[in-house]
Amino acid sequence: MRIIKAQDYDDLSRKAANIIGAQIILNPTSVLGLATGGTPVGTYQNLIKGYQNGDLDFSGISTVNLDEYVGLSPSNDQSYRYFMDTQLFNHVNIAKERTSVPDGVASDMDLECKRYDALMEGLNGIDLQLLGLGMNGHIGFNEPADIFEKTTHVVELSEDTVNANARFFDNIEDVPRRAITIGIQSIMKAKKILLIVSGESKRQILDQVLNGPITPLVPASVLQLHPDLTVIMSV
Ligand code: F6R
Numbered sequence: 001m002r003i004i005k006a007q008d009y010d011d012l013s014r015k016a017a018n019i020i021g022a023q024i025i026l027n028p029t030s031v032l033g034l035a036t037g038g039t040p041v042g043t044y045q046n047l048i049k050g051y052q053n054g055d056l057d058f059s060g061i062s063t064v065n066l067d068e069y070v071g072l073s074p075s076n077d078q079s080y081r082y083f084m085d086t087q088l089f090n091h092v093n094i095a096k097e098r099t100s101v102p103d104g105v106a107s108d109m110d111l112e113c114k115r116y117d118a119l120m121e122g123l124n125g126i127d128l129q130l131l132g133l134g135m136n137g138h139i140g141f142n143e144p145a146d147i148f149e150k151t152t153h154v155v156e157l158s159e160d161t162v163n164a165n166a167r168f169f170d171n172i173e174d175v176p177r178r179a180i181t182i183g184i185q186s187i188m189k190a191k192k193i194l195l196i197v198s199g200e201s202k203r204q205i206l207d208q209v210l211n212g213p214i215t216p217l218v219p220a221s222v223l224q225l226h227p228d229l230t231v232i233m234s235v
Helices: 009-027 041-052 079-089 109-122 160-169 184-188 201-212 217-226
Strands: 003-005 031-034 061-066 067-069 130-132 153-154 180-182 192-198 231-232
Touching: 009 031, 009 041, 009 130, 009 231, 041 231, 061 079, 067 079, 109 153, 109 180, 184 217, 192 201, 192 217, 201 217, 201 231
Parallel strands: 003 231, 031 061, 031 130, 130 192, 192 231
Antiparallel strands: 067 180, 153 180
């Protein structure tokens, strides 16, 4: 495990983008696992700058996102597909057909979970997985539970997560209560993992994640077992 202490959010964002940028330069056909939420916004802005100044070419890159809200279509501005398009994909030369986000409005969710797992298999797994950290220790939308869910599944969001994500919505009632997320096994199978954590409010949970027992009650604690984990923190 590598732990990098960033000075502040901007520093964290530049460092994370440099690591992802290096991955793109070293392997221009990389499969990137991507996250949404507040933390990666600055990272994506720096990746866009890297594209604009000619350092980064996304034309051979494929991406797989961690999760999506159930019930939100890609055109809904709260959907994670919309987030990825507006925060990153629309601003770089990535082929949209090589970007994947789970379908939150699939008519058969079980089938959608299987499709998404097969899609990741077909890409031969994820080369570099970017993760944010939930206040309750979740990664993707793998919420605290009795077991580590292995594969893509539909999850009831915890009250903590609904409250934390309410800041992105007009009303807390508008926050979807269910999401589709890739499983812990798919995350752990990524060749490299980059966890970015920002803000004093996450200091305590990050300490549990890195130094506490490995338990599905703190899902991100499983990352202690990953052979190539980098954590960038400004907490
Ligand atoms: C987002 C995701 C979540 C977030 C986490 C932290 O795709 O899977 O696990 O990374 O909730 O969110 P922020 O960065 O908003 O604190």
